[in-house]
Amino acid sequence: MTDASPAPPTVEARDVEKVYADGASAVAAVRGVSLVLRRGEMVAVVGPSGSGKSTFLSCLAGLERPTSGSVRVLGHDLATAGARTLALLRRERIGFVFQAYNLVSSLTAQENVELPLRLAGGRTSARSAASAALAQVGLLEQADRRPAELSGGQQQRVAIARALAVRPDVVFADEPTGALDTASGSGVLHLLRGLAEEGGSVLLVTHDVVGAATADRVLVLRDGSAVAELRAPIPELVLAALDGARQTS
Numbered sequence: 001m002t003d004a005s006p007a008p009p010t011v012e013a014r015d016v017e018k019v020y021a022d023g024a025s026a027v028a029a030v031r032g033v034s035l036v037l038r039r040g041e042m043v044a045v046v047g048p049s050g051s052g053k054s055t056f057l058s059c060l061a062g063l064e065r066p067t068s069g070s071v072r073v074l075g076h077d078l079a080t081a082g083a084r085t086l087a088l089l090r091r092e093r094i095g096f097v098f099q100a101y102n103l104v105s106s107l108t109a110q111e112n113v114e115l116p117l118r119l120a121g122g123r124t125s126a127r128s129a130a131s132a133a134l135a136q137v138g139l140l141e142q143a144d145r146r147p148a149e150l151s152g153g154q155q156q157r158v159a160i161a162r163a164l165a166v167r168p169d170v171v172f173a174d175e176p177t178g179a180l181d182t183a184s185g186s187g188v189l190h191l192l193r194g195l196a197e198e199g200g201s202v203l204l205v206t207h208d209v210v211g212a213a214t215a216d217r218v219l220v221l222r223d224g225s226a227v228a229e230l231r232a233p234i235p236e237l238v239l240a241a242l243d244g245a246r247q248t249s
Contacts, residue, residue, distance in 0.1 A: 010170040010201040011037040011060055016069035018055050029055040031224040037203055042196040044204045044212035047221035048246045053205045054174055061172040091120050095163030095171040099178040101155045103147045110143040113162045133165035153184025160191050170201040177208055189214050209238045220245055
């Protein structure tokens with residue numbers, strides 16, 4: 001009996017490098033890192049501060065252009081895709097979750113979640129999809145509240161609802177639990193894990209050892225390079241890998 005074929009990739013990064021030049025000097029933030037993220041999979045990227053993990057995520061998400069290497073997202077080469085294609089990908093097939101939430105302070109939770117859906121067209125469908133997403137994260141009763149009236153954990157769940165509302169194929173999450181307490185952070189990770197289990201893909205950058213261990217794989221970066229990859233990780237193994245990266249960085 002043969003094993004099932006692997007799920008198709010949503011993100012393929014090959015030998016990605018990112019160099020920031022400042023006059024005569026140059027700093028390599030990412031050094032030849034490769035990664036394949038598949039449907040139904042959650043992958044965490046960890047490393048000491050300054051290891052390049054957030055820059056790597058930004059390159060894979062199309063938020064920054066790599067200096068060299070290639071990135072394909074949902075079959076599209078980001079280096080050759082046109083502006084319209086990239087805009088459609090970000091609006092309709094990719095979700096973003098950041099530590100800063102990036103909510104519009106003058107809009108309610110409902111309106112914040114509706115915003116990307118309205119940009120894609122369809123006011124009626126935007127309202128129903130936003131309500132469903134808020135219900136999924138347990139915030140339907142707070143739909144009419146503005147960000148200032150919500151706790152940090154609730155604001156992050158609104159941000160996740162906004163990402164989930166478009167039913168994305170892949171979610172890029174950069175330190176989504178960094179500003180949250182343990183209980184709120186656990187809830188956020190549970191939501192992201194659920195997205196992967198439903199057939200989506202999640203790329204998670206985090207300092208949280210326990211959070212990283214909820215992923216299927218953990219990629220460890222040090223000084224911009226990949227130094228280890230953990231499969232079926234547990235917190236103790238993630239902590240040991242991080243300690244090793246810190247001691248040699």
